[in-house]
Amino acid sequence: MSPTEVxxxxxxxxxxxxxxxxxxxxxxxxIVTMDDRGTxxxxxxxxxxxxxxxxxxxxGHVDGGLVIDATDRIVIPGLIDSHVHxxxxxxxxxxxxxxxxxxxxxxHGGLAPHYTPQDIAIGQTVTAMQAINGGTTTIVDNSHNSRTSEHSDAAIDALLASGIRAVHAAGSPTVTSPSAxxxxxxxxxxxxxGRGHGRVTVRLFDVAPSLETWRFAAEHSLDVSSEVAMGMPGLEDALASDLLGPAHTLNHCAGLTTDMWRRIADAGAAxxxxxxxxxxxxxxxxVPVMDAGAADVQVGISSDNELSYAHDMFTEMRVLLTVQRGLAFARAAAGDPGPVPYGVLDVLRAATVGGALNANLAHTIGxxxxxxxADFVVLTTNTVSTSPWGSVHGTVVNFSSAANVEAVFIDGRVKKWAGELVGFDLPDINTQAExxxxxxxxxxxxxxxxxxxGLHS
Incomplete structure (x- = not known):
């Protein structure tokens, strides 16, 4: 189509x-459904x-339908970032x-204490815009700088205005009051x-597993996201608690024992x-991808933050694929035939189905x-990196980037079209961010x- 027709x-x-x-x-x-009907x-x-x-x-014919010719395009479920600040x-x-x-x-020690509600709002907007541009339609927003009600309101309002689907996990500032x-x-x-058609929901964020927070969440029917790594105080008690369950999302999970992974799997936590x-x-x-696999835990994928590298779920998928395959082949060479090397569909599943589990929205998205x-992404295959192209799944995971994201729909509403964001005033947002x-x-x-x-300390 001509630009005018587009x-x-x-x-x-x-x-x-x-x-x-x-x-x-x-x-x-x-069409890559990611359900049992396949591609x-x-x-x-x-x-x-x-x-x-x-x-x-x-x-067939659809009365009154707006028809989009998607020939030679790939349509995937919207990508889901399971943990981003x-x-x-x-x-x-x-x-x-x-x-x-x-x-x-x-x-946290240097910059976070100086954030105003307006700073929170522009940070949220920049992150949401970057996510949508790269085909991410849902984020689990781990907000550990919720200093006042005004800060929290600003975070929510920015997410609503952006059009992204978000689970806003409200948490206390990491340094100043980690247990509040x-x-x-x-x-x-x-x-x-009644706001945003249910696109933005709320849960708790815990900077470390805390039975106090988990009880509060259970008492008030709240989901909770927690940062998890070996050595955190109270980790053993938290993972052994009967409070742990499907309402819990665990980030990182670095250094956990086999028994801890078994408890997570048995509890149905994400x-x-x-x-x-x-x-x-x-x-x-x-990342502990082999431990998760051994425990039969379906993982999601997280970008975490952008202080050091860009939010890019395509890159995250590729890194996870390479790491898992390297570890699996190394174990096979050492005589352990158990771990099966990932294929490209496995990491795409992590970025969609696994993300939906982490957002506790598997019944709705993924x-x-x-x-x-209707959260989906249309990928074009006519870029330098994807033309000519081969495998559908391989093209999505190993050859695509934000440049291939031609259209993004969230809740049926278009947020990117013909490679351009819709509903964002990029110059104004950049000015505010700077x-x-x-x-x-x-x-x-x-x-x-x-x-x-480059800051170092």
Whole structure:
């Protein structure tokens, strides 16, 4: 289509965006359902904010449907980032080489105390925009800088305005009050009633497993995300507790024993791995993907933060694939035939189905299944990196990037079209982000010239 025709089609989609009966048909796409129907060439029908049907071949004529020609495109479920600290968005790339202790000193000890609600809002917006641009439709937002009710409100409002699907995990500031319960989360949950069509929900965030927090969550029917690594105080008691269950999302899970993994699996808790974060910050030589596999735990994938590297779920998938295959082949060479090397579909499953489990939204998102939310990504195959192309799944995982993300729909609403974001004023957002970053750095006692060289402490 010509640029004029592309724009006209977008206008038609947007004109009926709030119509719950609006129908959109994607015709002739390579559809990766991630459910038991597999992958096929066919049509996807969206009605309002819900997937109405997905069929091999043609769905036929749809009265009043807006038809999108998806020939030679690949349609996948929206990617899901199981653990990201969205408030840090304007800190992107300020500390590319630091270990974990320096990350904590810079982000939490140095910059976090100076965040205003406005800083929180722009950080959230930058993170959501980057996520959507790269095909991520849902984030589990681990917000450990919820200093006041105003900070929390700003975080929620920014997520709602961005159009992303988000689970906002409200938590206390890591350094100043690591054990304080964010009871304000109950007010936040109430405040979301009737807003955003349920796209943004609330849970608790725990910077370390805490029975106090877990009891609070259970008493108030809240899910909870927790940072988990061997050596954390109270970890053994927490994982042995009968409070642990499907309402729990465990991040990192570095250094855990076989018995701990068994308890997690038996409890049905969700686990996400941070393929780049753990080795980058020194939490482990690699992520515990083999331990998770041995315990038969379906993992999700996490980008963690952008202080050192970009939010990019395609890269996270590739790193996880390479790490797991390397470890599996090494064990096979040592005489252990047990671990099966991952294929590309395994890491795509982690980024979709596994992410839905971590968000506790598996009934709603994660697969292209009729009745689920219309969260999906259209990938073009006509870029330098994907033309010519071979395997559908291999092209998604090993050859695609944000440049291939042609369209993004969340709740049936278009957020990226023809490779351009929809509903974001990029120049204004960048101006706000740069202003926020400068003010934070000034309060921290640093300046942009030092950031350009990379902060180290």
């Amino acid at each position: 724009d006209a089609q977008l206008d038609r989609i947007l004109a009926r965006e709030t119509d719950p009966e609006r129908r959109i048909v994607l015709r002739g796409a390579h 096929f060439v066919g049509d996807l029908l969206v009605r309002g904010g819900v997937i109405e049907d997905v069929v091999p071949g043609s769905i 969205a408030w840090e968005g304007q800190l992107r790339g300020i500390a590319p080489d630091v270990p974990f202790q320096s990350y904590m000193a810079i982000a 319960l964010p009871a304000d989360v109950l007010r936040l949950r109430d405040s979301l009633a 686990v996400n791995l941070a393929p780049r974060s753990d080795p980058h910050y020194g939490l482990g030589a690699s 697969t292209l299944t009729p009745g689920k939310k 202003r926020s970053r400068e003010q934070l750095l000034s309060a921290y006692g640093s300046q942009l010239a030092e950031v350009r060289a």
